[in-house]
Amino acid sequence: MGDFGEMLRAAGDFGLFQKILLIATWFPFLFLPFIYASVFFADSDPERHCNTDWILGAGPNLTEEEQLNLTVPREPDGSHSRCLMYAPVNWTLDSIRQYGLNHTTACLDGWVYDQTLYQATIVTDFDLVCDKANELAVAQTVLGAGMLIGSILFGPFGESFGRRRTTQIPVLFLFIFTLTGGLSPNFYLYLASQFAAGMGYGGFGMNAIVLMTEWIGITKRSLGTCGGQFSGAAGLACMSGINYLTRDWRLAQLVMAMPMGLVAVYIWFIPESARWLLDRGRTEEAKELILKAAAINRRTVPESLFEKIAVNKTVEKGGISVLIRSPVLRKRFLIIALAWFASSLTFSCLGFNVGKFGLDIFLTELLFGLTELPAHLLCFWLLELVGRKLCLMFTLLVGGLVCLSILAVPAGNVIAVTVLAILARILMIVGSSICSVYTQELFPTPVRHTAAGLGGAASRLGGLLAPSVNLLALYHWSIPVSVFSSLTLLGGALIFLLPETCGRELADFIEQAEVQRCRQTGFPPPPTPLGKSTGKRKHPASSRVNKDSAKML
Known part of the structure; x- marks a missing residue:
C-alpha cells in the first residue's frame, strides 16, 4: 500500500466522506465521559443516620430532632453517629427520657439518607456504608479494570477482524451494559455491568481513532484524535448538567444509554478501513470503498492506481509478536507507552486531588470539561504547526516541571496549588492526545491497531494506579508528586529518541x-x-x- 496515500489523495483525503465519518465517530465520544466520570456522582456518600423508627411506637409525635437525640449516639465532635444507634427497648417514652439508652448497636433497620444533594445514589440504593464502605472503591476499580481489558482485547483483535468490527462491538457493550447498570437490582449485577461497559469504553475510543486516522490525509490526520477528545470534553461538561438536573443515578444512567442506542444502530453502516483491507489482500473490497469515497467526494480515481495494488495477494503478519520481535517497533512502543502511562498517571492523580479543594462537585466537573475544550483545540493547532515529537516533549517536560513546582508552594496556599495543578492537568490532557495521534503514525498498518490498543492499556493502567500512588502521601505528602512528576519528565526526555511523523504518509509495511x-x-x-x-x-x-x-x- 505504498500507493494508498496517492489513491486517497485522488479520492479526496478530507472531503465529505471523511467529514461524515468523523461526525459519526465523534458523536459517541460525547458520551464516553458519562461512563467514566458518572461513577463519581453515582457513588456519592450523603449524610445519613440509622433508621430508628422503632421509637415512634412509644412516641408517635416525636420530632425528627427529638428522635435522633433519644436513639442515636453522638460522635466526639458533637455530630450524630452515621453507623451506630441505641438498641431498641420495650419501654415507654417517659422511661426512655428518664433513664436514657446506653447500649449501642449497628444499624438494624437500614439508614435514613439526606436527599438535599441527590435523590438516590448506588450508596443509598445498595447501602454501601459503614462496614460496606470499602465496596465503593471496588466499583471504581472494576470500571477501570474493564477499560484496561477492553484496550488489551480489542486492540489486537483489530488486526485480524478489522477496524470496523472492533469499533461496532464496543458500542453494543456500552449501550447494553449502561442500560443494565441503571436497572441493576443489586450491587453485584451493577459491578458486572460496570466492568462490561468499561470494556466497551476501552475498546471503542482507540479503535475509532485508528479507523478515522487511516481514512484521513496527511494535513488533517490529527483532527480525528483531537476532535474526538474535544467531543469528550464537551460531554464531560454536559454530564455535570445532566446529573444536576436528574439527581438520581438510575435516571442518569438511562439518559446516558439513550443516545448510545442511536449510535448502536448507525454504527453498523460505517465503512471499513480500506488501508486495512489492502493489507489483508482484499483488494476488491478496498477498491469498492475507495471508489465510494471518491463518488461522495465528487472525485475520480485513475484505474492505473488500482493496477499497482492488484498484485498484492500475500498477507503480512502483524500482532503482538511482531511488535515485540522488531527492534525498532519495540523501542518505539516502549517509549510511547511510558509517555502515555506517565501522562495518564499524572492526570488522574491531579484530578483526584483537585476535586478535594471544596468546590461543588457539579461545578468541579463542569470546570474540568470546560478547561479541556481549549486544550484539545490548542493540541490540533500545535501538532500541525510544530510537529508531534517536539510538541510531546515540550508538553511532558513542562508538565513535569509544573508538578514539581507544587512542592515549592508554601503550605496552605490553596489557590497557587490549584492553579498549578489545573495547568499541569491541561498539559497532561494535551500529552495524552498527542500520544494517541503519534501512536497511529509510528507503527505500520499490520501492527497499528495492536500498538494503539496496548498503548491505550498503558494509559488505563496509569489511571488504575493513581489512587495507590496518592496513598503514598500517608508517608509524606510530597511522595506522590515526586513519583508522577519524575515519570513524566523521564517520558518526555525519551521522546527525543522517536522520529518525527508530521507530514509523512502512514507506513504500511x-x-x-x-x-x-x-x-x-x-x-x-x-x-x-x-x-x-x-x-x-x-x-x-x-x-x-x-x-x-x-x-x-
Missing part, C-alpha cells in the same frame, strides 16, 4: 519502519526476524523499500 530509521540515523537497518514472513510479499512498495535498504547497506 514492517520494512518501512526500518528504512525510516535508517534515513534519520544514517545507520543500516538491523537484520529483522520478520524477514521470513515478509520476504515472500510481492508488492511494488515492498520492492522499493528493499531497494532503498540495499542502497543504504
Whole structure:
C-alpha cells in the first residue's frame, strides 16, 4: 500500500466522506465521559443516620430532632453517629427520657439518607456504608479494570477482524451494559455491568481513532484524535448538567444509554478501513470503498492506481509478536507507552486531588470539561504547526516541571496549588492526545491497531494506579508528586529518541519502519526476524523499500 496515500489523495483525503465519518465517530465520544466520570456522582456518600423508627411506637409525635437525640449516639465532635444507634427497648417514652439508652448497636433497620444533594445514589440504593464502605472503591476499580481489558482485547483483535468490527462491538457493550447498570437490582449485577461497559469504553475510543486516522490525509490526520477528545470534553461538561438536573443515578444512567442506542444502530453502516483491507489482500473490497469515497467526494480515481495494488495477494503478519520481535517497533512502543502511562498517571492523580479543594462537585466537573475544550483545540493547532515529537516533549517536560513546582508552594496556599495543578492537568490532557495521534503514525498498518490498543492499556493502567500512588502521601505528602512528576519528565526526555511523523504518509509495511530509521540515523537497518514472513510479499512498495535498504547497506 505504498500507493494508498496517492489513491486517497485522488479520492479526496478530507472531503465529505471523511467529514461524515468523523461526525459519526465523534458523536459517541460525547458520551464516553458519562461512563467514566458518572461513577463519581453515582457513588456519592450523603449524610445519613440509622433508621430508628422503632421509637415512634412509644412516641408517635416525636420530632425528627427529638428522635435522633433519644436513639442515636453522638460522635466526639458533637455530630450524630452515621453507623451506630441505641438498641431498641420495650419501654415507654417517659422511661426512655428518664433513664436514657446506653447500649449501642449497628444499624438494624437500614439508614435514613439526606436527599438535599441527590435523590438516590448506588450508596443509598445498595447501602454501601459503614462496614460496606470499602465496596465503593471496588466499583471504581472494576470500571477501570474493564477499560484496561477492553484496550488489551480489542486492540489486537483489530488486526485480524478489522477496524470496523472492533469499533461496532464496543458500542453494543456500552449501550447494553449502561442500560443494565441503571436497572441493576443489586450491587453485584451493577459491578458486572460496570466492568462490561468499561470494556466497551476501552475498546471503542482507540479503535475509532485508528479507523478515522487511516481514512484521513496527511494535513488533517490529527483532527480525528483531537476532535474526538474535544467531543469528550464537551460531554464531560454536559454530564455535570445532566446529573444536576436528574439527581438520581438510575435516571442518569438511562439518559446516558439513550443516545448510545442511536449510535448502536448507525454504527453498523460505517465503512471499513480500506488501508486495512489492502493489507489483508482484499483488494476488491478496498477498491469498492475507495471508489465510494471518491463518488461522495465528487472525485475520480485513475484505474492505473488500482493496477499497482492488484498484485498484492500475500498477507503480512502483524500482532503482538511482531511488535515485540522488531527492534525498532519495540523501542518505539516502549517509549510511547511510558509517555502515555506517565501522562495518564499524572492526570488522574491531579484530578483526584483537585476535586478535594471544596468546590461543588457539579461545578468541579463542569470546570474540568470546560478547561479541556481549549486544550484539545490548542493540541490540533500545535501538532500541525510544530510537529508531534517536539510538541510531546515540550508538553511532558513542562508538565513535569509544573508538578514539581507544587512542592515549592508554601503550605496552605490553596489557590497557587490549584492553579498549578489545573495547568499541569491541561498539559497532561494535551500529552495524552498527542500520544494517541503519534501512536497511529509510528507503527505500520499490520501492527497499528495492536500498538494503539496496548498503548491505550498503558494509559488505563496509569489511571488504575493513581489512587495507590496518592496513598503514598500517608508517608509524606510530597511522595506522590515526586513519583508522577519524575515519570513524566523521564517520558518526555525519551521522546527525543522517536522520529518525527508530521507530514509523512502512514507506513504500511514492517520494512518501512526500518528504512525510516535508517534515513534519520544514517545507520543500516538491523537484520529483522520478520524477514521470513515478509520476504515472500510481492508488492511494488515492498520492492522499493528493499531497494532503498540495499542502497543504504
